[in-house]
Amino acid sequence: MSLNDKREELERKAHAYVGKDSGIEVGPDPVNEVMIRQLCEVINDQNPVYVDDAAAKANGFDGIITPPAALQMWTMPGARPPWDLTDEEKEIVGNRQSISKDVELNALFAEYGYTGVVGTDQEEEYIRPVRPGEKITAHLFIDHISEQKATALGLGYFITVRRVYKNQDGEEVATSTFRVLRYQAPAQPAAQAADAPQASAKPKRLKPPMGHDNSWWWDAVENDQFLIQSCKSCNTLRHPPRPMCGKCQSLDWEGVEASGNGTIYSYTVMHHPKFPGFDYPFVTAVIELEEGTRIVSNVVDCDPLAVHVGMPVELTIQKPDGELKLPLFRPVA
Amino acid sequence: MTISLKDRAAIAGIGQTEYSKNSGRSELQLAAECVKAAIADAGLRPSDIDGMTTFTLDTNDEIEVARAVGIGDLSFFSRVNFGGGAAIGVMLQAAMAVATGVAKNVVVYRAFNERSGHRYSKGIAEGIVTADLIHWSWYLPFGLLTPASWVAMFTQRYMHEYGCKPSDLAQVAISTRKHAVNNPNAFFYGKELTMDDYMSSRLIADPLRLFDCCQESDGGAACVVTSVEHAKDLPHPPAVIRGVAQAAAADQENMTSFYRPSISHLPEMDLVAQQVYQMSGLGPDDVDAAIIYDAFTPIVLWQLESFGFCGRGEGKDFVKDGNLEVGGRLPCNTNGGQLSEAYIHGMNGVNEGVRLIRGKSLNQPAKNDHVLVTGGVGVPTSGMILGKL
Numbered sequence: 001m002s003l004n005d006k007r008e009e010l011e012r013k014a015h016a017y018v019g020k021d022s023g024i025e026v027g028p029d030p031v032n033e034v035m036i037r038q039l040c041e042v043i044n045d046q047n048p049v050y051v052d053d054a055a056a057k058a059n060g061f062d063g064i065i066t067p068p069a070a071l072q073m074w075t076m077p078g079a080r081p082p083w084d085l086t087d088e089e090k091e092i093v094g095n096r097q098s099i100s101k102d103v104e105l106n107a108l109f110a111e112y113g114y115t116g117v118v119g120t121d122q123e124e125e126y127i128r129p130v131r132p133g134e135k136i137t138a139h140l141f142i143d144h145i146s147e148q149k150a151t152a153l154g155l156g157y158f159i160t161v162r163r164v165y166k167n168q169d170g171e172e173v174a175t176s177t178f179r180v181l182r183y184q185a186p187a188q189p190a191a192q193a194a195d196a197p198q199a200s201a202k203p204k205r206l207k208p209p210m211g212h213d214n215s216w217w218w219d220a221v222e223n224d225q226f227l228i229q230s231c232k233s234c235n236t237l238r239h240p241p242r243p244m245c246g247k248c249q250s251l252d253w254e255g256v257e258a259s260g261n262g263t264i265y266s267y268t269v270m271h272h273p274k275f276p277g278f279d280y281p282f283v284t285a286v287i288e289l290e291e292g293t294r295i296v297s298n299v300v301d302c303d304p305l306a307v308h309v310g311m312p313v314e315l316t317i318q319k320p321d322g323e324l325k326l327p328l329f330r331p332v333a
Numbered sequence: 334m335t336i337s338l339k340d341r342a343a344i345a346g347i348g349q350t351e352y353s354k355n356s357g358r359s360e361l362q363l364a365a366e367c368v369k370a371a372i373a374d375a376g377l378r379p380s381d382i383d384g385m386t387t388f389t390l391d392t393n394d395e396i397e398v399a400r401a402v403g404i405g406d407l408s409f410f411s412r413v414n415f416g417g418g419a420a421i422g423v424m425l426q427a428a429m430a431v432a433t434g435v436a437k438n439v440v441v442y443r444a445f446n447e448r449s450g451h452r453y454s455k456g457i458a459e460g461i462v463t464a465d466l467i468h469w470s471w472y473l474p475f476g477l478l479t480p481a482s483w484v485a486m487f488t489q490r491y492m493h494e495y496g497c498k499p500s501d502l503a504q505v506a507i508s509t510r511k512h513a514v515n516n517p518n519a520f521f522y523g524k525e526l527t528m529d530d531y532m533s534s535r536l537i538a539d540p541l542r543l544f545d546c547c548q549e550s551d552g553g554a555a556c557v558v559t560s561v562e563h564a565k566d567l568p569h570p571p572a573v574i575r576g577v578a579q580a581a582a583a584d585q586e587n588m589t590s591f592y593r594p595s596i597s598h599l600p601e602m603d604l605v606a607q608q609v610y611q612m613s614g615l616g617p618d619d620v621d622a623a624i625i626y627d628a629f630t631p632i633v634l635w636q637l638e639s640f641g642f643c644g645r646g647e648g649k650d651f652v653k654d655g656n657l658e659v660g661g662r663l664p665c666n667t668n669g670g671q672l673s674e675a676y677i678h679g680m681n682g683v684n685e686g687v688r689l690i691r692g693k694s695l696n697q698p699a700k701n702d703h704v705l706v707t708g709g710v711g712v713p714t715s716g717m718i719l720g721k722l
């Protein structure tokens with residue numbers, strides 16, 4: 001399956017979650033004074049309305065209230081989240097915890113290589129103070145999934161999750177909107193290597209953006225084919241591909257197989273700045289193919305200092321970062 | 334009916350912020366400051382401005398700048414694409430608006446935090462969002478991501494074809510730096526550059542070294558264009574636009590035109606030169622000084638060739654013997670250029686071109702009847718010749 005097809009498949013599956021009720025999150029305990037006091041000690045919040053019933057009443061509340069920032073605490077899973085429990089343990093825990101669709105969605109993105117995650121922003125709205133004895137449930141909605149974005153961390157998607165917090169009577173007490181970026185992490189953290197021993201934690205190159213006018217060419221590379229676009233009506237070759245023939249304005253074209261032989265027309269040895277996925281210094285060159293078109297690629301399997309204009313080169317399809325297949329060139333032996 | 338733009342419009346006011354590595358304020362504020370300064374320099378009030386033009390890449394909407402500065406009603410606003418190639422394209426817009434009566438007083442501006450904000454040298458990977466995504470797909474996986482690397486590809490071929498050497502490129506960097514040494518607003522004010530400094534600077538994208546590459550800067554520059562008749566009544570001697578043009582040439586790509594039969598010259602700048610000379614009735618011998626867009630040293634050589642100051646492949650010889658310095662054949666980038674003053678996408682160069690005509694450059698050549706100013710290259714580009722009234 002081509003990169004483009006995989007991307008479309010992921011987007012189709014992911015978008016099925018958008019705008020739908022995505023389940024609930026329920027914490028193990030009701031709101032209680034012990035956890036409130038412990039939280040206030042940890043964060044050093046000395047406001048008496050959180051710990052002293054009389055002080056709370058003096059401030060116009062019915063009694064002790066929870067700090068608003070504690071909102072998420074009441075619906076967080078225990079130290080061992082539900083998806084880590086064995087079936088037997090789930091029996092014991094019973095209905096005190098539930099799995100939201102959020103977890104499924106995260107697993108889906110991870111399956112397609114979007115293992116990196118970073119929170120980007122969060123908004124909370126407090127409707128009224130929450131008081132001990134209330135049992136808080138978060139109702140989840142996946143509000144939005146962005147188009148694929150090229151970010152500094154890598155290609156990724158911004159996912160907006162809205163939570164509506166209700167008490168045991170279904171009364172809304174707060175809402176929050178949380179946005180995360182799920183991205184193709186260039187490097188796997190070493191900590192995860194323990195149970196999936198990956199030899200290379202090598203950072204990945206940025207993948208070529210895909211569209212109607214170029215994905216066919218990259219799909220061919222995935223299948224070890226190296227093509228040049230050829231006009232079906234006047235046989236003019238063109239690269240980079242374009243939808244119309246500049247010579248005869250025909251929209252009919254095909255990809256014809258190229259020999260992969262060429263010479264270096266010009267080149268540069270890249271030193272700075274350094275991007276992930278490349279070993280510096282490396283050579284990027286304009287290669288003149290024997291069919292007459294030119295292409296930009298890397299010259300590999302040789303000393304960068306040996307590269308010169310006019311050097312004969314030949315095609316070698318490789319995965320320089322272990323993942324992305326690229327048509328590269330090496331000196332003719 | 335054909336309207337010639339020759340001697341129809343003039344630059345009556347110039348303004349700029351300081352240039353720095355971290356402006357500490359918003360791009361909108363930089364734009365407002367330089368626009369205000371240009372209007373004041375022209376002896377006008379903000380309410381006199383009825384047209385605005387800038388670069389497609391500028392983040393400051395015309396109406397936002399207008400509100401900030403107190404410019405009222407606008408009858409003309411426009412933008413020009415392709416990065417620094419727009420530098421004189423915006424002047425063409427302003428001249429056309431003035432010559433046709435669409436607007437009376439047009440302010441041209443460009444302001445950005447290119448150093449402290451989004452740096453172009455960080456590559457296209459961070460900022461790509463639009464239709465040119467597919468274009469970049471042919472370069473991105475091969476690591477050809479930065480302006481220096483695109484220019485290096487043309488430079489290598491040029492050096493191969495014409496025997497140009499790194500020491501020839503150094504001549505451009507060294508002469509330009511001599512001008513910056515006298516300019517307190519230049520990044521390299523007071524700091525000379527020697528051949529040893531140049532040769533020992535690190536490689537960025539071979540054959541380009543650190544000192545072949547321009548500054549990355551925060552700042553804004555603006556100017557006011559009005560009719561020649563109106564400009565006569567304003568405080569400064571007008572810098573009359575004798576000829577101005579834009580061009581894109583066949584098989585042009587955005588910085589990566591590697592597929593033309595020859596890549597060792599600039600067909601689009603050849604076209605600009607033809608049009609500018611034809612409109613103005615002038616030729617290379619009439620040009621006394623120049624602001625040649627110098628984001629990188631080699632692009633100066635190619636433009637000298639496009640404008641006929643020397644033959645094809647002879648740029649490397651022309652830049653020797655101090656020809657680009659005051660007292661030389663073509664005093665060039667007398668502000669220190671983008672290499673040594675600041676990189677404000679060529680708009681700081683427009684202002685220096687006006688100073689040269691006014692006789693107010695910090696490195697003023699004796700003869701200043703006509704000054705050439707060019708836009709960025711590797712992209713569809715632009716150029717103009719300024720003259721005295």
Ligand SMILES: [Zn+2]
Nearest residue numbers: 231234245248
């Ligand atoms: Zn055709």
